[in-house]
Amino acid sequence: MTTLINPSSIPNLEKTVYTGDILQGVPVISHLGVGELAPGQCHRFFFEGVQMGTGQHWYVPVVVAKGNRSGPCVGLVAGIHGDEVSGIDAVQRVMAQLDPTAMAGSVVAVLGVSRPAVEYTRSHWLTAQGGGSQVDMNRVWPGNEAGATAATRHAGLLWNRLLINNVDMVIDYHTVTTGSDFTLFLFADLRQPTVRQMAELFPAEQMQNDPGLAGTLETALVEAGIPAMTVEIGGPRRFDPTKIAGAVEGTLNVLKHYGLVDGPLGRTAAEVGTVVGDALETIRATTGGFLEMLVDLRDRVIPGQPIARQRNAFGDVVAEYRAGVMGEVAVVARDAVCEPGSRVVQILYSQGATVN
Ligand SMILES: [Zn+2]
Numbered sequence: 001m002t003t004l005i006n007p008s009s010i011p012n013l014e015k016t017v018y019t020g021d022i023l024q025g026v027p028v029i030s031h032l033g034v035g036e037l038a039p040g041q042c043h044r045f046f047f048e049g050v051q052m053g054t055g056q057h058w059y060v061p062v063v064v065a066k067g068n069r070s071g072p073c074v075g076l077v078a079g080i081h082g083d084e085v086s087g088i089d090a091v092q093r094v095m096a097q098l099d100p101t102a103m104a105g106s107v108v109a110v111l112g113v114s115r116p117a118v119e120y121t122r123s124h125w126l127t128a129q130g131g132g133s134q135v136d137m138n139r140v141w142p143g144n145e146a147g148a149t150a151a152t153r154h155a156g157l158l159w160n161r162l163l164i165n166n167v168d169m170v171i172d173y174h175t176v177t178t179g180s181d182f183t184l185f186l187f188a189d190l191r192q193p194t195v196r197q198m199a200e201l202f203p204a205e206q207m208q209n210d211p212g213l214a215g216t217l218e219t220a221l222v223e224a225g226i227p228a229m230t231v232e233i234g235g236p237r238r239f240d241p242t243k244i245a246g247a248v249e250g251t252l253n254v255l256k257h258y259g260l261v262d263g264p265l266g267r268t269a270a271e272v273g274t275v276v277g278d279a280l281e282t283i284r285a286t287t288g289g290f291l292e293m294l295v296d297l298r299d300r301v302i303p304g305q306p307i308a309r310q311r312n313a314f315g316d317v318v319a320e321y322r323a324g325v326m327g328e329v330a331v332v333a334r335d336a337v338c339e340p341g342s343r344v345v346q347i348l349y350s351q352g353a354t355v356n
Pocket residue numbers: 080081084138173174175
């Protein structure tokens with residue numbers, strides 16, 4: 001059963017390649033070809049990712065819901081950052097609601113990209129290189145199978161052998177990182193008509209229209225001509241049920257709109273009054289000290305409004321922070337101990353206009 005892959009054949013390979021290994025009853029694949037999978041079924045795989053330093057592989061759990069009728073292939077990607085677990089839960093809940101016998105097209109769920117980061121509830125990929133360092137896996141896309149770090153190679157494998165030959169559109173699920181909290185938030189390049197449509201189907205609390213950030217999966221996909229957006233589902237490390245429910249509702253709306261599943265649409269951005277901006281003001285601590293927050297998520301703020309203060313070990317106030325823009329609070333620090341340079345708050349606003 002083991003099939004060796006000639007790297008030069010990767011771009012055109014339409015087949016699913018089984019390595020012959022079975023892990024916990026689940027077949028291991030080194031390449032996914034959704035087109036040739038049996039229709040009307042859900043398929044579970046472990047995708048063979050990059051090797052560790054001892055030669056064993058990291059394996060990424062993948063579920064493919066393959067409909068009975070032709071239609072688009074939607075990728076749902078979670079766990080690029082390992083402490084952002086609500087994305088994994090949201091994607092699991094979407095997949096549990098799909099009936100492949102009644103579906104058109106297919107959904108590819110990637111349930112935990114950054115394996116060592118997920119295992120240790122850390123944001124970044126832990127690498128043994130240099131005596132132990134970390135790589136932000138959402139700055140390395142589209143990856144490189146011959147890259148200088150395992151994380152870059154892992155991204156390259158997923159990009160070449162799982163995503164790019166299969167998916168027509170992608171939703172990438174995140175949360176804020178450990179120590180902070182976030183709203184149910186979208187990053188989307190609304191200049192792209194399909195991305196705009198996907199975003200408008202999401203009952204997010206807030207949305208930033210932006211051209212994207214180099215190295216993110218979202219931006220790499222958009223640059224490759226595949227519509228994609230990033231969904232932030234609140235805070236890290238624990239499930240956020242209300243925001244997860246919103247993310248599931250938005251995802252199912254996308255699947256319904258593009259004809260993969262039937263049924264009435266849930267709430268959309270217009271129905272929940274998603275606040276749209278095109279910039280985030282990031283206020284960072286100028287000094288060290290304990291942080292007292294004076295605002296919380298979704299608070300509306302005006303320029304000059306106090307948003308936080310810091311005290312030293314003796315209780316003296318050593319810094320006060322004020323909003324510089326009119327907007328709505330999107331991210332707040334939750335850790336009280338606050339080093340210089342740490343993010344205190346992010347405010348969603350519209351450049352040159354009032355947030356509507
Ligand atoms: Zn993230």
